Amino acid sequence: MVRALLAAALLALVAACGDDTGAGSATPPEETIVTTPADHRVAAAIAELATKEGVETTDIVVVESRDVTWPDGSLGCPQPGMSYIQAQTEGYQLVLSVDGRQFDYHGGTQGPLTLCENPMPPASTM
Numbered sequence: 001m002v003r004a005l006l007a008a009a010l011l012a013l014v015a016a017c018g019d020d021t022g023a024g025s026a027t028p029p030e031e032t033i034v035t036t037p038a039d040h041r042v043a044a045a046i047a048e049l050a051t052k053e054g055v056e057t058t059d060i061v062v063v064e065s066r067d068v069t070w071p072d073g074s075l076g077c078p079q080p081g082m083s084y085i086q087a088q089t090e091g092y093q094l095v096l097s098v099d100g101r102q103f104d105y106h107g108g109t110q111g112p113l114t115l116c117e118n119p120m121p122p123a124s125t126m
Helices: 002-016 037-053
Strands: 060-071 089-098 101-108 115-117
Touching: 037 060, 037 089, 037 101, 037 115
Parallel strands: none
Antiparallel strands: 060 089, 089 101, 101 115
16 A cells, blocks of 8 residues: 555656646747846946947947955945945956946945946955
8 A cells, every 4th residue: 555655656746747848838938047136237237338328238248247355345446535444345346348448337245336437456356
């Protein structure tokens, strides 16, 4: 009796794991696209730059997109007259290019990326 129940359970499990997209299936399986928070931040920066420069988003090239450690709380974009925490800060750097000109976007681990007019290099990359 136990063997029969185990066999039935195994058969049900195998049937449940079967491929339901066989030759008789009229619709293909949906593609799942996995996005990360960085993807959304990059897309927002590209859209902002396209508007600022009056170009299409397809005219913008991503030169570099990476997690970095900034040397301080300015996130590699210090502003004159401002004070920043003097501790290494985890963040993100995005370098975009339009017509051969590069634009540096910096940010922390969350929140929007900001165009940095006078970018400083990160302390390290991850």
